[in-house]
Amino acid sequence: MSIDAAPQAMPLRERFTQGLDAPICLTWELTYACNLACVHCLSSSGRRDPRELSPVEARGIVDELADMKVFYVNIGGGEPMLRPDFFDLLGYAVEKKVGVKFSTNGTRLTAERARRLAAMDYVDVQISIDGALASTNDAVRGTGSFAAARTAMDNLAAADFGQFKISVVVTRENVTQLDAFADIAAGYGAQLRLTRFRPSGRGVDSWEALHPTADQQRMLYHWLLDRPDVLTGDSFFHLSALGEPLDGLNLCGAGRVVCLIDPIGDVYACPFVIDKEFLAGNVRDSGGFAHVWRQSDLFQSLREPQSAGACTSCGSYDACQGGCMAAKFFTGLPLDGPDPECVFGHGEEALAARPALSLPQSTLGHSKVDSHGVPLPVPTPVRFRSSARV
Amino acid sequence: MTAPPAFDPSRHWRLHPQVALRDESFGALAYHYGTRRLLFLKSPQLVALVSSLEEFDSARAAIDALVSETERPTYTRALARLAASEVIDVD
Numbered sequence: 331m332s333i334d335a336a337p338q339a340m341p342l343r344e345r346f347t348q349g350l351d352a353p354i355c356l357t358w359e360l361t362y363a364c365n366l367a368c369v370h371c372l373s374s375s376g377r378r379d380p381r382e383l384s385p386v387e388a389r390g391i392v393d394e395l396a397d398m399k400v401f402y403v404n405i406g407g408g409e410p411m412l413r414p415d416f417f418d419l420l421g422y423a424v425e426k427k428v429g430v431k432f433s434t435n436g437t438r439l440t441a442e443r444a445r446r447l448a449a450m451d452y453v454d455v456q457i458s459i460d461g462a463l464a465s466t467n468d469a470v471r472g473t474g475s476f477a478a479a480r481t482a483m484d485n486l487a488a489a490d491f492g493q494f495k496i497s498v499v500v501t502r503e504n505v506t507q508l509d510a511f512a513d514i515a516a517g518y519g520a521q522l523r524l525t526r527f528r529p530s531g532r533g534v535d536s537w538e539a540l541h542p543t544a545d546q547q548r549m550l551y552h553w554l555l556d557r558p559d560v561l562t563g564d565s566f567f568h569l570s571a572l573g574e575p576l577d578g579l580n581l582c583g584a585g586r587v588v589c590l591i592d593p594i595g596d597v598y599a600c601p602f603v604i605d606k607e608f609l610a611g612n613v614r615d616s617g618g619f620a621h622v623w624r625q626s627d628l629f630q631s632l633r634e635p636q637s638a639g640a641c642t643s644c645g646s647y648d649a650c651q652g653g654c655m656a657a658k659f660f661t662g663l664p665l666d667g668p669d670p671e672c673v674f675g676h677g678e679e680a681l682a683a684r685p686a687l688s689l690p691q692s693t694l695g696h697s698k699v700d701s702h703g704v705p706l707p708v709p710t711p712v713r714f715r716s717s718a719r720v
Numbered sequence: 721m722t723a724p725p726a727f728d729p730s731r732h733w734r735l736h737p738q739v740a741l742r743d744e745s746f747g748a749l750a751y752h753y754g755t756r757r758l759l760f761l762k763s764p765q766l767v768a769l770v771s772s773l774e775e776f777d778s779a780r781a782a783i784d785a786l787v788s789e790t791e792r793p794t795y796t797r798a799l800a801r802l803a804a805s806e807v808i809d810v811d
Contacts, residue, residue, distance in 0.1 A: 342760055345746045352742065354749065355760065399742040400749035401758070425742065429753060452753055 331415040339368025342580060344585050349633040353623065354587040355563075357601040358391070360409040360416070361593045362696035366435050367469045367532075367708040368460070370499055370540065372602055373530040373592070381594040385415040388613070391591065392423045396620050402429030402452070406601070408593065408696075411438040417446060424452045433458060433497060435475060446487035448492070456495040456523065457482050460509035466503050470540075472709035487518050489709065497523045497559065500550060501540045508553050512560070523561040526568075529670075531662040532603040532697065532708060534689070537661070539684075544678075548669060568653035568669045569648035581651050585610065585632035585650030589623065597622045599632060602656035603645070612678035639666025639715075646674070662689045680720055725810045727800035729783070734774035736809040741767065750807050759805055766798055770808060 335364035350548060351613050364371070383391070403423065411434050430453035436457045439447075447453055457479050461467030464476035486494050496515045498504065504511075508524075515522040521663040529537035542550060554560060554576055557648060564578035579587070584599035591597055595613040598604055609621035610629050623629065641647045652658075653669020661670040662684050668676035699703045735741070738754040747761040750770075761767050769786050776782035779799055787795045802808045 342746065342762060345744075350744055399740065401740060401742070401749070401753075402756075427753070429751075431758070454756065541803075 335369050338450065342657060343581055346579060346583065347581060347635075348635065349586045349629065352620075355404065355583065355587060356591070357404045357406060358591045359408060359593050359601070360388070360410040360413045360419070363412045364435075365412065365437055366406045366409070366472050366475055367698060367706070369536040369708050370460075370470060370501070370527055370531075370533040371697075371708075372528065372530040372533060373406075373408065374697045375602055376698035377696045378408075378412075379594050379696060383595050383613075384591065387595070388415065388419050389422055391428065391595075391619065392419070392426055392612060394613075394674040395423075395428050396426040398620055398623075400719055402431060405430055405432035407433075409438065411437055411443075417443075420453060424450055425688050427452070430693070431456060431495075432456070435471070436479040437475070439482035439485055441485045444482070444489035444491060446564070447486070454495065455486060455491065456497045457486075458497045458499075459511075459514075460499055460501065460505035462514060468506065468709070470709060471502070475709075483518055483520070487577050489717070494520060495521045495523045497525065499527045500524050500542060502546065502547055503525055503540065504543050505542045505546045507552060508550070512557070521559070521561055523563065524550075524564040524566075525537070526654070526657075528602045528654060528656050530656050531604065531695065534660050539672065541622050544671075544673070544675065547673065551576070551673075565654075566647065566659075567691060568650045568671055569673060571650035571673045575649060576606055580649070581654050582653075582680070584655050585629040590627075595624070599628065600656060602654070603659060605690060606660070607659070607690070609633065637666040639664060640676070640680075641666075641668055644668075644674070644676070660690065703713050724804055724806045727779075727803035728810070729780040729796060729799070730778050732774075732777060732811045733779045733799070733803070733808045734811045735770055736806050741771065741805050743767065750802075752806060755806060757805065759802075759807060761802075763766065766795065769795060769799070773808060774786075774811070 359373060361378055361382055364375040378519060384551050410432055420430055429478060431454040433456045447455060459479045460470040461473050467476040471717050477646055498511055512522055520521040527541050547569060551572050555574060558577050566576055567580040569577050570580050588600050589597055590601040591613060597610045599608040610626035613619045637661055638647050641652045655665055657670050662683060663680050668680055670681055693697045739750055739752050742749045747763050748767040750759045750761055769782060773779060773782050783792050783795055
């Protein structure tokens, strides 16, 4: 929401495209280690990276975010609760008035940890499921992952945590379960959060089979319009071309109001573009994160006016701004053309016209591998600890 | 949760204790740590007004001191919206 006392002021969206002094929405992935292996993992997580930030370095990031007045940070991974200093870091951030919203698969959210979280201010918890039924969810996230997530939700509810969030990546398989997701959330007094499936990380291999069809996207758009209380992380702005804009800024915030700090301190334009093309710098470089955010060549160029390219003649460009940069990049489409899921079908035409073998191949993944370096199949079953410790 | 008090410009107002401001070229971002809401204050003058409310006996006195006569109705409405969002708080 914006409070407008100066009608002559430049529209806010235009201001945002030119970048802010500090990000509004900063994602910080604490580790590439994960005990799940979801088929759509945006960061291809699995193995911890030996170069990950030390506890002291991580606290240094919090100090810097506090200095920059970043009000809150979205923590993810990998599975962030696998980091041994997870609670120390949470406590430190909250003490510095950097609020934390963290995403977890729930497998380590025990009853005891739920009570610890409930006792903290400024901490929001988001538990991921990708199906309203175990069968739908576990096909994407691994056998047993639905039960584990529900146990975590039960633990938060029993600890009187208050309103947590249930986070769902919308796929072709689960888009028919939107009402069921809303019911699960309502049952806990939780907030439902739906986000867009991008072909990032391991998603590059599963996107074609799992991204919602054009009809499903139209249905989703109307479903969201009817439910302004459902959070979306502003991720479905490509659907705003269908008419009335969805709630949110409706722009690509990459490098402008959004960025990612990955577990080894690399700073990318957004959480969905872990690729050297979108690497702006590292928090270990001189000048730290603030220097990368304010001075990096990549972020400076993303804040320049962008060409609408093939979308110039489309009357809906103002509504969708050409869609998601990451979705275009990882499907091999030009960045100044339509989104692969353009609601007018221009993306499908562009996908059909792609030259063969044009897909970018990221070499930055942390998927688990066998002793020969060959990636293990996903999703793999979750290996649970005894119920008392799950 | 109790509803925020209605905006009465004759009373003493202040920046809500749970709200932090961050200056930006267009004005400021305001973040409420309690409601977790982020708002955009779209003029530096509004930011100055909000930041100095506490020094005046009433919101009206602050507006009279800091805002030109023609703009006072606009800024009064802006403060009313900030009160409804709990960015400012009656004291």
